Amino acid sequence: MITRTDAEALIPEDASGEIFKAAVESSVVLRLGRRLSNMSQGMRRLPVMSALPLAYFVDGTPGDPTDSPSGSNRLGMKKTTTAEWKNKYIYAEELATIVPIAISTLEDSAYDIWSEIKPAIGEAFGAIIDAAVLHGTNAPTTWPTDIVAAAIAAGNALALGDIGDLYDDIMGFDPATDTPGLISHVELDGYLPNGFVSAVSMRGRLRGLRDATTGLPLFRPAMTGMAPSSAPYTIDGVAAYFPLNGGYDATEALMICGDWTKLVYAFRTDMTYKVLDQAVIQDPDTGEIIYNLAQQDMVALRVYMRWGWQVPNPVNRINDSETTRYPFSVLQPASGSPS
Numbered sequence: 174m175i176t177r178t179d180a181e182a183l184i185p186e187d188a189s190g191e192i193f194k195a196a197v198e199s200s201v202v203l204r205l206g207r208r209l210s211n212m213s214q215g216m217r218r219l220p221v222m223s224a225l226p227l228a229y230f231v232d233g234t235p236g237d238p239t240d241s242p243s244g245s246n247r248l249g250m251k252k253t254t255t256a257e258w259k260n261k262y263i264y265a266e267e268l269a270t271i272v273p274i275a276i277s278t279l280e281d282s283a284y285d286i287w288s289e290i291k292p293a294i295g296e297a298f299g300a301i302i303d304a305a306v307l308h309g310t311n312a313p314t315t316w317p318t319d320i321v322a323a324a325i326a327a328g329n330a331l332a333l334g335d336i337g338d339l340y341d342d343i344m345g346f347d348p349a350t351d352t353p354g355l356i357s358h359v360e361l362d363g364y365l366p367n368g369f370v371s372a373v374s375m376r377g378r379l380r381g382l383r384d385a386t387t388g389l390p391l392f393r394p395a396m397t398g399m400a401p402s403s404a405p406y407t408i409d410g411v412a413a414y415f416p417l418n419g420g421y422d423a424t425e426a427l428m429i430c431g432d433w434t435k436l437v438y439a440f441r442t443d444m445t446y447k448v449l450d451q452a453v454i455q456d457p458d459t460g461e462i463i464y465n466l467a468q469q470d471m472v473a474l475r476v477y478m479r480w481g482w483q484v485p486n487p488v489n490r491i492n493d494s495e496t497t498r499y500p501f502s503v504l505q506p507a508s509g510s511p512s
Contacts, residue, residue: 188287188446189443189444189445189446190444191291192291192294192295192298192444192446192476193295193443193444194295195291195292195294195295195296195299196294196295196296196298196299196302196444197295197299198295198299199292199295199296199298199299199300199416199418200298200299200300200302200303200416200418200420201303201370201414201416201421202302202303202306202307202436202438202482203299203302203438204414205367205368205370205414205433205436206433206434206436206437206438206482207433207434207435207436207437207438208437208438208439208440209263209437209438209439210439211439211440211441211443212263212265212439212440212441212481214441215264215265215441215479216262216263216264216265217262217263217265217439217481218260218261218262219260219261219262219263219437219483219485220259220260261317261483261485262483263437263438263439263481263482263483264313264315264316264481265439265440265441265442265479265480265481266313266315266316266479266480266481267477267478267479268298268301268302268477268478268479268480269475269476269477269478270294270297270298270475270476271449271454271473271474271475271476272290272293272294272473272474272475272476273454273464273466273471273472273473274286274290274471274472274473274474275469275470275471276470276471276472277470279472290474294474294476296418296419298444298476298478299416299418299420300418300419300420301420302420302480303416303418303420303421304419304420304421304422305319306319306320306436306482307319307320307321307370307420307421307422307426307429308320308321308322308420308421308422308425308426309321309322310420310422315481316481316482317482317483317484320429320431320436320484320501320503321425321426321429321503323484323499323501324429324431324499324501324502324503325503326499327362327496327497327498327499328358328497329358329359329362329499329501329502329503330358330502330503330504330505331352331353331354331355331358331502331503331504331505332504332505332506332507332508333427333504333505333506333507334507335347335352336352336354338382339378339379339382340382340391341354342354342355342504343355343356343408343409343428343430343504344356344408344409345357355428355430355502355503355504356409356430356502358430358502359430359431359432359500359501359502361491361492362489362491362492362497362498362499362500363489363490363491363492363498364431364432364435364489364500365432366409366411366430366431366432367411367431367432367433367434368411368412368413368414368430368431368433369408369411369412369413369414369428369429369430370413370414370415370416370421370428370429371413371414371415371427371428371429372415372421372423372426372427372428373415373416373417373421373423374423374427375413375415375427375428376406376415378427379391379392379406379408379413380392392406392408423506424506425503425505426503426504426505427504427505427506428503428504429501429502429503429504430501430502430503430504431500431501431502432500432501435484435485435486435500436482436483436484436500437482437483437484437485438480438481438482438483439480439481439482440478440479440480441479441480441481442477442478442479443478444476444477444478445476445477445478446474446475446476446477447474447475447477448472448473448474448475449466449472449473449474449475450466450467450471450472450473451466451467452466452467452473453465453466454466454473484499484500484501486498486499486500
């Protein structure tokens with residue numbers, strides 16, 4: 174029988190790095206967010222400015238005939254100001270997956286098993302991260318509110334058709350109702366968008382938009398030969414991504430616009446792996462045994478990491494209210510319409 178040691182010999186020594194690269198390529202959150210240095214413990218404190226200092230013009234100069242040092246008219250006096258800070262936290266939580274492999278598959282020396290399972294593992298991690306961060310799906314309770322829910326709570330959401338056609342909903346601003354479009358929502362909160370993440374169905378909607386005068390398409394894919402999820406579209410000069418890993422929920426959001434550098438994440442434990450050969454794998458919901466590795470002549474690759482994220486959302490001079498300030502906005506499906 175092929176043992177754990179035998180199976181581990183089939184996995185390259187830099188396996189963790191290869192899995193991480195595959196996960197980054199699969200996950201829009203890992204690709205667009207800003208990675209901080211690894212965490213030395215399970216929680217990291219992020220001091221965030223909550224009130225900005227102010228500056229003033231100095232009124233007059235000392236010694237002016239109207240100067241009254243003992244009264245209210247103190248010319249030339251500089252005013253003081255304060256700056257306030259609050260803490261936000263990144264909590265590293267465990268993410269893991271187990272990939273069972275039949276020993277008969279490993280016995281076939283012509284079969285490059287690593288090249289087969291590496292993309293699948295990366296996609297699994299990418300999907301669970303995107304679903305948790307963007308939509309709150311199965312997210313740990315210590316993590317912040319997901320991007321879609323937080324954007325809606327801050328008032329940074331509109332439904333398809335709220336302003337006009339899709340072009341207006343994304344690019345425009347309705348002065349009659351004082352309704353910002355998707356991009357304007359982010360800009361009015363003091364941020365400049367640097368990326369869009371969209372449901373794959375939005376590709377067709379964008380392709381269908383044409384100039385009313387010339388009939389030419391308004392949105393044109395970049396002719397770079399890139400994969401469909403690798404930003405072949407640009408909107409207002411920034412890249413648009415269409416995740417295909419299954420972690421994006423089109424029923425909640427057709428498109429997410431934002432300044433993705435304001436989403437930060439950090440690792441407590443980098444990706445590690447271990448090959449199991451004497452284990453029972455159970456369904457965590459029902460307790461039912463799915464695989465008995467020893468009895469079924471199988472091994473399983475267990476991949477594990479600890480990871481956390483946060484949106485610090487510090488105060489800025491465009492919008493000083495944390496209640497309504499958020500670096501992301503959401504375009505939702507029209508009421509009763511398919512996504």
